[in-house]
Amino acid sequence: MLNVHLVPHTHDDVGWLKTVDQYFYGSRNDIQHAGVQYILDSVIPELLKDPTKRFIYVEIAFFARWWREQDAAMKADVRKLVEEGRLEFVLGGWCMNDEASTHYNAMIDQHTLGFSFLEQEFGACARPRVGWQIDPFGHSREQASMFAQFGFDGLFFGRLDYQDKDNRLKQHNMEFVWRGSPKNLGEASELFTGVLYNHYVPPPGFCFDEMCNDEPFMDDERMHDVNIQSRVQDFIKIVNDQAQHFHSNNIMMTMGSDFQYQNAHTWYKNLDKLIKYVNQQQSNGSNINVLYSTPSCYLFNVNHLNQVWNSTKDDFFPYASRENTFWSGYFSSRAALKGYARKSNNFLQVCKQLDVLANLQSHGVNLTEDLRIYKEALGVVQHHDGVSGTEKQHVANDYAQRLAVGAEKCQKVTNAAFEKLLPKGSEKAPSQSYCTLANISYCDFTEHNKQFMVTLYNPLGHAVTDFVRIPVLSSMYRVVDPKGMNVTAQLVPVSEETKKIPERKGSLATNELFFQVELPPLGYSTYFVMETNSSDEATSQKSKVIPLASLKADIPLYIQNDEYLVLLDNINGNTLGVNNKKKKIDIPLNQGIWWYEAYGGNCSKGEFQASGAYALRTKGERHRVQDREMLLKSYILTGALVQEAHMIFGPEASQVIRLYNNKPYVEFEWTVGPINIKDKIGKEYITLYDTQQTIESGDLFYTDANGREILERRRDHRNTWDFNNTEHVAGNYFPVNSRIFIQDKAKNQQLTVLTDRSEGGASLESGTMELLVHRRLLFDDHFGVGEPLNETGADGQGLVVRGRHLAILDTIKDSPALHRSLALKMYMAPSVSFSPLTMTPEQAITQYNTQWSALRNPLPSNVHMLTLEQWQQPKLEPVETSQILLRFEHIYEKDEDPVLSQPATVNLTDFTTFKITTMEELTLGANLPLSELNRLPWRYIPDSGKSLSKEELLRTAVPHVGPPTTLTLQPMQIRTFVATLGRTQH
Template sequence: AAGYATNHIIMTFGDDFNFENADEYFKNLDKLIKYVNAQQANGSNVNVFYSTSSCYLYALNKADRSWKSKTDDFFPYAHHPHGFWTGYFSSRAAFKRYERHANNILQVTRHLNAFANTNARNTLFPLSEAMGVAQHHDALSGTEKQAVAFDYAQRLSEGIQVAEGVINQAYAKLLPKDSQSPPIQFQFLCQLSNISQCLGIEGQERFTVTLWNPLIHQVTQHIRVPVRTDYTVRDPTGDTLFTELVPISQAVQNIPGRTSLTQKQIIFKATLPALGFNTYYFEKKPDQEKNEKSSVKITHNDECTLKNQHLRVDFDDQGNLHQIVNLDKNTGVQFKSQGFYWYQSFAGNNSRPEFQASGAYIFRPLSSDSQPVSTTRSITCIKAESVQTAIVTFNNWASQEISLYDGGEHVEVEWTVGPIPINDNIGKEIILRYDTDIQSQSKYYTDANGREVLERKRDYRPTWNYTAVETVSGNYYPVNSRIWIKDEDQQFTVLTDRTQGGASIADGSVELMIHRRLFYDDGLDVGEILNETAYGEGLVVRGKHILFIQPPAASALYHRVASQSLYMHPLATFAIIPQTYDSYAAAYRQTWSALTDTLPLNVHLLTFEQLAPQIYRIRVEHYFELNEDETYSHPVTFDLQSLFKSIGQISEFTELTLAANLPLTDLKRLTWLSSEQESSHMFVPEQNAATNTAIRLIPMQIRTFKVIVQ
């Protein structure tokens, strides 16, 4: 027991696809326990018995000793020097995004169900269940067989269909004005909007777009709607909005499976109320108005500068990104290079560590040098008043649209990759890389769970001596929401719209793996190669990176707030409208918010769910870390009642554990003593009276409540 801190030794039992004959294995275990313990009569001090992880932990707690505290994590994990389990951070990139998209819909539907008092929680269960199943360690990770991946996606799809019904029930209550009973406007989701396709509105004379903002703060975003022709768009007050028609890129139009012939999209700026909705009314423009000269300017293969009130982005006529300048802070980042690269996957038979193949779990490149996907590229520069975009095309399967929005304080990179060519029988791991002039000194920073961020250092582990063998995959970490590099003057932050593997393989460089198509299984029980296809060819994946250039001390304010908006973005539903605008406006609300008070910027509503009539489950979080922002990294207090203004008065509320399965006052946690003589004892506050609904949150704290409303 030299490797254990006490005389308690745990022997775990179980494995994927093993020990399935329970009768046989438990009989053998019974015999093993019996004969080992029989040796006690001969002086043995070994006592073996069936146990659980809880019992083992309890025994350690009673050992009356101090324990080392660990503040780093276990990533990246490897089972031998060439077997780093860093491929699954990026495997099945489309499903990783679909799961996050489905969660966005689930949380919005829970909001609508609660505020409309539709009591449809049980109806929504298929989506809740599908989301729960998708959290399995072989689901979201992409380490399942293809047939199983299809099943996970189908469950989410069927759950979203159910959610659409609940959304309609809720809007049937929220949209009609008081004392009015107009016809119910059927709301539908356009789930292919990420490829600029919404067949339900194509060619329609009139339709509405209703946007629900799931955040408890007002948000301003630019909304894109794919259309065949131009429309007049009215905001909730009836005013005609400034809109522009911008082209849909050829790369998007060519995506396999896209059946829409739409080549343009309307773009407009929408400011949405906190925890509420706005409806925008679209009406076809008369023919004479459609022929008005467009103010959108388009150039091909010329130098291109995108510029708004806060940022400037410069490209040369070859499509190379040269710099991003923060005009407010008079600082900027130079780019040595930026674009798509690929690693050749190692081909092996897994018989020995040195023959380890790259697969769904394992990322193992043949060489530490990544290759550009193309030696040339073309650039199309589109300048409108709402948005300026550089479309950079590398080849017929890799392109990016780099956009700067009016008033925006970040740069948006929308990438499209696939079908990855495999006619050369070589597996390919595709990365999007940003090579800057930042002096990062081998350090980079990744989030552990969408919230807390850890410092990483190339070819280094903080708690043991590490010898680098795999110099690329051994430096990859999971990037759930953000990665950054910094020096004394500036920080370059990249936000992701899904989990991706990321690294800084050279100083000043950030790379994120966005797609994989492989030829070998890595021998870790998937039993299939990772080769996703659709419509008879390799899968196309699209996604977004959000880029910030800020001084390090100011960066948290930007990336924290933007990450919340990216994770819980407004949900658009569409409806075909027979009425004129005046008739529609007379019968339906066009804006509504659950809130009348302005809530603190550093508070996020994590869960708002109606459990039964007048009973709700709430989770709130402080989403800033300690010491990362001068203003917002401090404790904050707000009134829980402010979330219920539209529902009623809180008559009773109970604080629960995070999992919401136990009142917090009933939680009896074990107390541990660290080797620094610090105690883990957690102070549990007394239950508040229902009259005092003030909630205090410290940085990174999540609090969970069951609330009963009169």
């Protein structure tokens, strides 16, 4: 028989045209008729009435809200449906996350949040077995690798490039084994993957939602307009058309779509008739068998055919829906929200760590609810219409507000932790304050206190030497370190470009105080800052400012430190060259800010496609941002700790090129906005890194996958089909979550640029890289959001966005060690908090633990502690002892570094505040002991054309319970443990 698996489902965006609250309750139906609570209210009774019916649910952010409102009787009914497999949770994350703009840390966390809820409320029967990424706009190989490590048996997605889909349909290659980490993790990262035939909507003519216009089944022979025969024949034709593109005798049809099943009875009544009348044709020789099913049931049936599948090791970026229509704009849309999401993830890890290290729960301080609010806020933002930037403006505002509320809750956790960790005796520790606008030189606390303590917590398992920048009012300060020693500091005047940022209204700061800090691994250091009137007491030094206008045009303009020299062009403000002084690598580098005109159009067909929140489409060549009059306001600043070049390209773009003492990189802090649209032109702003073809990279460049593995990109090329590129710029843009680089193998040179948020990036000519940093557009791109991407700031003008790039020029061999460690430090930066200083530093040092570490020895330099958080066991199996969730990861790939790519061993006895008594290894999502993992095996043809043996393909994961003393990590491996603790005194 040809089995047709009907999958009743709903796709519920966790915010898009409406906020997550509006979607749940069904408010603002003037925007979109959608109410998720009514979907679940409607589906559950239908399932209870008929044991043959099935339904899948995906977004736990919505389900958890609904669940919290149910009474005991309803909860018992739902648990029964889950145990019987009739209500199946697929994917199981807090949301269906985006795959281009998301960082792997946040992706793992948001799935763990959903998995944990399901396990606590339903137990093992609710454990998701299938990835269901039906709506994201392109797909990441790292996501596939994660799903395999979650223990999933397969993945289904809806969107892929229209050329790729046409090719796969012709080759009957819609299902394959995706090799998520062929170089590093091998079989553990392999995942059966299917492309849904009809995106994720019902087949044409068979949508039975109350909002659909398709004909219902009319089957009463006593009435007119009976249509059973025609409807059955139409469906059989659709089945046969779909089946010819698939290998097996099973095909899947998605019966549902966006926010459908608010009246589930309408759907199920018609599906019942569809199944009945189509299956009746079997008595006439039909081989079609229609049944209610789920993705996991479909996978089980396909797997038991034991056939050999094709494989792929590529990702599916960028996605194009037709000619001239590449969805690569959202890689950079809403750059401020993307930056905020990354910083929020950073702070959440800090809060979770301090909650464990200060042992707050065991001392009667239960801040679980505060942490939950922040976890859920960040989980919601990972949605494919969240951090992607493809939502309406009021929804983007709601996401940002949720992160802000979550951060306030998280600050309660860190305050409680420092209240325990700081005092040496019975003294009460001062309350901590945070400055969330420090990136625009605004900090109310430091501007209104003449002396204060600065506490910096380092969430990394390695010691960190960093520089802190604090907005201040005065011109002389004494800075003292945790041991009472004076610290050299440098005063840098707040730039006029910074003062013009509207959100800075109310700030009085005229300077920023720079000084270097030494932070222990997984610990904190407290420094003391005091305003002084005595030059003898002050440890701060003023910077020397050299205006560009004061220099003759023929005088070489440069800044330098021990590591780098950056040559500057005083004609147009761009850099002219970069010299790695220690490695003696000297290249010309034309680096600056440019823009493309955004294409406008009515989107009626590809040639009229407009650039919008999703799509990137440029018109003509890039334009240099260059205003000679404003450029003359640029200046160079030198001092004891930091050298800066403040380059003002125009009223809408400026940049600070910064060299810190003894730091092996060049920092480019870009500020773009307000983007001018008075000329009725939308604009795409980029930073360009052009080596003038000195680095002969050809058509190759490299980008990261969600902050993890590195993928090779080739301009105007796709590995799996003959690619016809209709857009030179947009068709060559790829997601850059943390880094992009080019190489010259003959010269052994590599130029790497690291980002502080997700951006789109490309290499459009040999020796160049560009990153799209900010967008302001005048047209909607007609993919549903219904408004242009036109963000405004506090003054109603275009939004100003500021971000950082770190550039490394080095040998190919030595570059990985730098870009791996720097990327880690960028996304797990120290948290900085301030508190009143009511005594001398010397007195404070006697009363407080001014430097503290939770580790006796640092972690190996190739290891990162990805997760440290309190862990609650499922309610079904209560455990009295304290437990934590631990993840360690090896941050290098195989063969990247001769030393750091070797296996690494972690000593688990090095923690100072707790001792691990027992430990069990789990799957990556922390919802299954690894010893119980038994995924469906799949046979496939590897890229070499050599098929693996059945024995190789059928072997299961090796169970491993790590001992409580050491564990070993292989390159790119993440290992997850739940550990039971015994506590020690800090």
